Structure formats: C-alpha cells, structure tokens
Amino acid sequence: MKAIFINGSPRKNKNTAQMLESAMNGAQEAGAEVEMIHLQNLNFKGCVSCFACKRKGNTCSGLCIQKDDLRPVLERILQADVLVVGSPIYWSYPTGMFRNLIERLLFPILRYDKGEKPNTASKYIDKQLKCGLIYTMNNTPERYKLVHYDTILEPDRQYMEMMFGHCEVVNAFNTWQFPDYSKFDTSAVDVAEKQRFRDNQWPQDLQKAYELGKRLVEMAKEK
Ligand SMILES: Cc1cc2nc3c(=O)[nH]c(=O)nc-3n(C[C@H](O)[C@H](O)[C@H](O)COP(=O)(O)O)c2cc1C
Numbered sequence: 001m002k003a004i005f006i007n008g009s010p011r012k013n014k015n016t017a018q019m020l021e022s023a024m025n026g027a028q029e030a031g032a033e034v035e036m037i038h039l040q041n042l043n044f045k046g047c048v049s050c051f052a053c054k055r056k057g058n059t060c061s062g063l064c065i066q067k068d069d070l071r072p073v074l075e076r077i078l079q080a081d082v083l084v085v086g087s088p089i090y091w092s093y094p095t096g097m098f099r100n101l102i103e104r105l106l107f108p109i110l111r112y113d114k115g116e117k118p119n120t121a122s123k124y125i126d127k128q129l130k131c132g133l134i135y136t137m138n139n140t141p142e143r144y145k146l147v148h149y150d151t152i153l154e155p156d157r158q159y160m161e162m163m164f165g166h167c168e169v170v171n172a173f174n175t176w177q178f179p180d181y182s183k184f185d186t187s188a189v190d191v192a193e194k195q196r197f198r199d200n201q202w203p204q205d206l207q208k209a210y211e212l213g214k215r216l217v218e219m220a221k222e223k
Pocket of ligand 1: 175177
C-alpha cells in the first residue's frame with residue numbers, strides 16, 4: 001500500500017506542508033508506505049500541448065512524455081494506491097505548481113476517442129487511486145462561501161474523481177501566514193482574533209487531515 005503526498009506550496013514547512021504531514025501520519029497509522037514530495041524542489045513545467053499522448057498508437061500509457069523532474073513523480077503516482085495533493089490558495093486558485101502538476105497528471109490519461117459507456121471519460125489506464133485535495137487559505141469559512149471558492153475549486157476534485165475513482169477535499173481556513181505578525185505590515189489584520197481562531201481551529205484542521213490520510217488508505221485496502 002503506497003501513499004504519495006504532494007506539496008504545492010513553495011513553503012516546505014508551513015500550513016500546507018503541516019496539513020500534508022498530518023495526513024501522511026494518518027496514512028502511516030493505517031499501514032501505508034508514505035512519501036512526501038515538495039513541488040518547489042522540482043524543475044518542471046505544465047503541459048506543452050505536444051499531444052504525444054493522443055497520437056494514434058501512442059505508447060504513453062497515461063504518462064506524460066516530457067522528461068523532467070516531474071516525470072518520475074508521475075510514474076510513482078500511477079503505481080500508488082493513495083494520492084493527496086495540497087496547495088495554498090493564491091488569488092482564488094491553487095498555485096501554479098499545483099496547476100502544472102494537474103495538467104501533466106490528468107491530460108495523458110484522458111482519451112479523445114469514444115468510451116464504451118456514455119457520459120464517462122474514455123481513459124488510457126484503468127487506475128483506481130484514492131485521492132485527497134488539501135487547500136489552505138487566508139479567507140475565513142464565511143468568506144470562502146461568499147467569494148465562491150467552493151465553486152472555483154470543485155472542478156479539480158471532479159477531474160481527479162473522474163480519472164481515479166475517488167477524491168475528497170479538506171480545507172484549512174484563516175491560516176497563520178507569518179511566524180510573528182509584529183514583524184510585518186499587517187495593521188489591517190485583527191491579529192488577536194486571528195490568533196483565537198487559530199488556537200481553536202488549527203488542531204482540528206490537522207486532525208481532519210490526519211483522518212483523511214487514514215481513511216483513504218483504509219478505503220484503498222478495501223478495493
Ligand atoms: C501570492 C499569494 C496570494 C494569496 N491569495 C490568497 C487568496 O486569494 N485567498 C486566500 O484565502 N488566501 C490567499 N493567500 C494566503 C494563503 O493561501 C495562505 O496563507 C496559505 O495557508 C499559505 O500556505 P502555506 O503556509 O503552505 O504557504 C495568498 C498568499 C500569497 C502568498
């Protein structure tokens with residue numbers, strides 16, 4: 001049982017990384033062999049639209065043909081049982097690194113020819129992978145709804161589910177951005193209120209991530 005955790009934040013030990021580590025602990029507790037990958041350490045780009053993966057008779061087998069630091073990661077994902085990808089929200093969307101990964105992971109799996117069943121994506125591989133997406137953001141749960149992040153983020157969950165069979169989301173809101181707010185120009189932030197939110201919420205968010213990791217491995221064992 002292999003579980004891969006991918007950090008789409010440039011920061012390797014802050015909110016997103018900590019949520020992923022907690023999910024990784026849960027996966028380990030459920031008996032998985034775990035691996036954390038920080039996209040920030042890799043030199044890679046998004047899809048270049050070469051369409052090698054769509055050519056007649058191609059031998060890509062769902063794997064992007066571009067040879068760079070991401071390719072071995074994509075290979076390992078396609079051999080894994082559980083995948084959890086985390087990203088901070090930047091300007092209402094996951095990071096560019098996250099986007100590049102999603103393009104390169106999902107597009108080579110999608111076929112352009114007609115599938116056997118109507119309304120289902122035709123795919124180059126029949127890979128079942130229990131997936132999770134973890135998002136961390138500055139916005140509060142109330143603002144998340146107000147600015148429609150749920151709608152903005154839903155397509156990625158759906159694409160992951162369409163390709164791999166299962167995908168669920170865990171969010172962490174109103175995250176702690178700096179270790180010491182007094183050192184930054186943050187007069188518009190009610191730091192005391194933010195601290196209260198964090199003290200109460202952050203342990204619960206880490207627990208949700210832990211449970212996600214554990215649950216996904218347990219689901220993968222059942223299949
Ligand atoms: C460039 C940039 C843009 C951001 N844009 C948003 C945003 O649109 N909405 C939001 O809720 N938080 C936004 N944030 C805050 C981050 O999403 C939040 O602090 C996140 O938890 C950081 O994750 P990390 O600690 O793993 O780096 C932004 C942060 C940065 C650096």
